Amino acid sequence: MKLVYFAWIRERIGLAEEEVALPAGIVTVADLLHWLKGRGPGYEAALQAPEIVRVALDQEHCHHSDPIGQAHEIALFPPMTGG
Amino acid sequence: MIAVGVQAERIDIGAQAEALGRDGKAGAVVTFSGYCRDEDGRLEALELEHYPGMAEREIEAVCREAEARWPLMEVRAIHRFGKVLPGEEIVFVACAARHRGAAFEGAAFIMDFMKTRAPFWKREHLKDGTVGGWVAAKDTDDHAADRWHRL
Numbered sequence: 058m059k060l061v062y063f064a065w066i067r068e069r070i071g072l073a074e075e076e077v078a079l080p081a082g083i084v085t086v087a088d089l090l091h092w093l094k095g096r097g098p099g100y101e102a103a104l105q106a107p108e109i110v111r112v113a114l115d116q117e118h119c120h121h122s123d124p125i126g127q128a129h130e131i132a133l134f135p136p137m138t139g140g
Numbered sequence: 141m142i143a144v145g146v147q148a149e150r151i152d153i154g155a156q157a158e159a160l161g162r163d164g165k166a167g168a169v170v171t172f173s174g175y176c177r178d179e180d181g182r183l184e185a186l187e188l189e190h191y192p193g194m195a196e197r198e199i200e201a202v203c204r205e206a207e208a209r210w211p212l213m214e215v216r217a218i219h220r221f222g223k224v225l226p227g228e229e230i231v232f233v234a235c236a237a238r239h240r241g242a243a244f245e246g247a248a249f250i251m252d253f254m255k256t257r258a259p260f261w262k263r264e265h266l267k268d269g270t271v272g273g274w275v276a277a278k279d280t281d282d283h284a285a286d287r288w289h290r291l
Contacts, residue, residue: 061191063259064263064274116194132259134191135261137259137277138261138275139188139190139231139258139260139261140231140260
């Protein structure tokens with residue numbers, strides 16, 4: 058599955074996007090964030106306050122409690138500051 | 141009718157505003173333009189990052205909700221990305237309706253939800269040549285969007 062990162066999350070992780078194979082047992086968005094946080098210092102820095110991280114499954118906003126399901130593209134980003 | 145745009149180019153505010161309400165049906169056109177401030181001379185530019193694809197979809201979804209909520213005849217929403225200089229426009233929203241109430245409220249609703257739902261992020265570039273921080277999201281923006289749930 059494809060993960061895409063934006064703004065300071067992208068900068069801290071050091072990647073704009075990557076393909077990952079999720080280990081078994083990752084069901085919800087919260088599970089994914091917890092797993093990602095353990096992948097290295099950049100991920101740790103990006104996800105030190107996971108509760109503020111916004112997530113979109115296939116370009117639709119979702120809650121951390123939502124199941125990932127069959128999503129192809131999961132985006133992680135900070136709260137929006139457009140407008 | 142909804143027209144949505146996400147672009148790096150400047151928005152021709154005059155032409156956009158002129159294009160609405162010319163069919164003789166609308167009695168009111170409300171337009172809003174959001175600009176980049178220089179923050180008392182501190183700012184060289186704002187850089188806007190966006191999520192291509194999702195940005196357009198979210199803006200369109202917000203416009204559709206406004207259309208479902210008020211009798212709007214025409215809705216336009218355009219948001220820029222990339223470098224925006226102080227004095228330049230960042231966003232443009234316009235609503236045409238039979239009467240002014242719907243046009244005013246529709247435009248305010250679209251702005252409030254665009255700010256909290258459309259995936260755009262601002263980063264400051266400072267006059268001293270350094271790249272400043274990412275602009276933090278404001279609670280006041282969330283509160284502005286929340287008030288529509290209570291109406």
